[in-house]
Amino acid sequence: MKRLVSENIETLRPYTPGKPIEETERELGITNIIKLASNENSLGPSKKALKAIKNALKNLHLYPDANCYYLKEKLAEFHNIHPDQLILGNGSNDIIDLSVRTFCSPGDEVITSEMSFIMFYISAQAQNCVQKIVKMKNYTFDLDAIKAEITDRTKMIYIANPNNPTGTYNTKKEIDRFIKSIPEDIVLGIDEAYYEYVTARDYPFDMIGYIKERPNTIVMRTFSKIYGLAGVRIGYGITDAKLANYMNRVRQPFNISTLAQVAAMAALDDKAHVRKSRKMNREGMEYLTKELTTLGFTVIPSQANFLLIDLHKDATELYEKVLRLGVIVRPMKGFNMPTGIRVTVGTMEENKRFIDALKQSL
Ligand SMILES: Cc1ncc(COP(=O)(O)O)c(C=O)c1O
Incomplete structure (x- = not known):
C-alpha cells in the first residue's frame, strides 16, 4: 500500500497557539479571563x-x-x-x-x-x-x-x-x-x-x-x-x-x-494609536520587570511586547495556578525551557492582575 504521507509530514508537530479565552472559560468554568499569551496588543485595534x-x-x-x-x-x-x-x-x-x-x-x-x-x-x-x-x-x-x-x-x-x-x-x-x-x-x-x-x-x-x-x-x-x-x-x-x-x-x-x-x-x-501602544508597552515592561525581579525571577531583557521569565523551577504548576486565577500566559516547555514562561505586556490593569495572580500562586 502507498504511504498516505511522507515521513516529514508524519513527524510534523502542529503549531500550538496561545490558549483562547473562550476555551479556557469553558474548561475552567470561570469568566473574566485575560490573555497575555500571544503577544497581541491589549489596546485593541485602531x-x-x-x-x-x-x-x-x-x-x-x-x-x-x-x-x-x-x-x-x-x-x-x-x-x-x-x-x-x-x-x-x-x-x-x-x-x-x-x-x-x-x-x-x-x-x-x-x-x-x-x-x-x-x-x-x-x-x-x-x-x-x-x-x-x-x-x-x-x-x-x-x-x-x-x-x-x-x-x-x-x-x-x-x-x-x-x-x-x-x-x-x-x-x-x-x-x-x-x-x-x-x-x-x-x-x-x-x-x-x-x-x-x-x-x-x-x-x-x-x-x-x-x-x-x-x-x-x-x-x-x-x-x-x-x-x-x-x-x-x-x-x-x-x-x-x-x-x-x-x-x-x-x-x-x-x-x-x-x-x-x-x-x-x-x-x-493612525500614528497616535501606535505611539500610545508603544508608551503602554514601555511602562508595562518597566513595571513587570521590577515586580518579577523583586520576586526573585530572572527576566530576559526584551525589545518586543512580551517578557521571557525564568522561574528557576518547573513552571507547569505556577502556569496552571495562574490560569485558574484567570490569566493565560505561555509555558515554555515546548521550547525546551521547562522553567520558563512568556508573558505579553498588557494594559497596566492586566499587568497588575498577572502579578497579583503570580503572588497568590507562589
Ligand atoms: C517572530 C514572529 N514572526 C511572525 C509572527 C506571526 O505573526 P502574524 O502571522 O500574525 O503576522 C509572530 C507571531 O507571534 C512572531 O512572533
Whole structure:
C-alpha cells in the first residue's frame, strides 16, 4: 500500500497557539479571563481601522482585490520603496511559509536558531528541508554559529529580530558583519514582527535599505502586533522585485481579505494609536520587570511586547495556578525551557492582575 504521507509530514508537530479565552472559560468554568499569551496588543485595534472595516462590510459578497493595489501603494510610500517589492500575506506567518515554499526544494538546507518562532521550523519541515537549528548564545541568535553551518546546499537563513519567545535582538553591527560574510545566493529572511516596539539605539532599524545591496533579503512585518489587527490576518514582506514576483506566483490569489486590506490602510494612518501602544508597552515592561525581579525571577531583557521569565523551577504548576486565577500566559516547555514562561505586556490593569495572580500562586 502507498504511504498516505511522507515521513516529514508524519513527524510534523502542529503549531500550538496561545490558549483562547473562550476555551479556557469553558474548561475552567470561570469568566473574566485575560490573555497575555500571544503577544497581541491589549489596546485593541485602531478606531480608524474599525471604521474602515465597518464601511467595507457591504461589499463582502465581492472577492477582495487580489493584487492589493491601494494597500501596496500606501505601504510603498510608507517605506519609500516600489510597490513591486511587496509581497502581502495572511499574517506574516504566510510570508514565512511562502518564502520557504518558493525558494526551498526538498533536501535544501535551511538554518535558524533554537528558541525562535515556530512557524519557520514547521514550514521547513513541511517542505522537507534539512534543518540546521543552531544553539543560542545568551538567549540571542548566535550569528557566528549560524555562519559556521553554511554549506553549498544552504538555501535560506531565518532570523527573527527581535526574536520570539526570547525578546532579544541582534545589533546593527552584528547584522552588518553577518550579511557581509554570507554568500549572496542564500535567501535571508529577517522577521521584524516586533519592529515598532524596539527602543534599543543599536538595533538595525534600516534593514529595508540592505535589499538594494543584497537583493536576496526578505524583511517581514506584520499588522498583528503593535497595529492590533491579529484577528484580520495581514502581514507583508519587503524584498527585491524579482523575489516578490516569484513569491507572488506561489501565493493564493485572494490571501488578503477585503477587511484586512482596508483595516491595514487605516491602521497605518493612525500614528497616535501606535505611539500610545508603544508608551503602554514601555511602562508595562518597566513595571513587570521590577515586580518579577523583586520576586526573585530572572527576566530576559526584551525589545518586543512580551517578557521571557525564568522561574528557576518547573513552571507547569505556577502556569496552571495562574490560569485558574484567570490569566493565560505561555509555558515554555515546548521550547525546551521547562522553567520558563512568556508573558505579553498588557494594559497596566492586566499587568497588575498577572502579578497579583503570580503572588497568590507562589
Ligand atoms: C517572530 C514572529 N514572526 C511572525 C509572527 C506571526 O505573526 P502574524 O502571522 O500574525 O503576522 C509572530 C507571531 O507571534 C512572531 O512572533
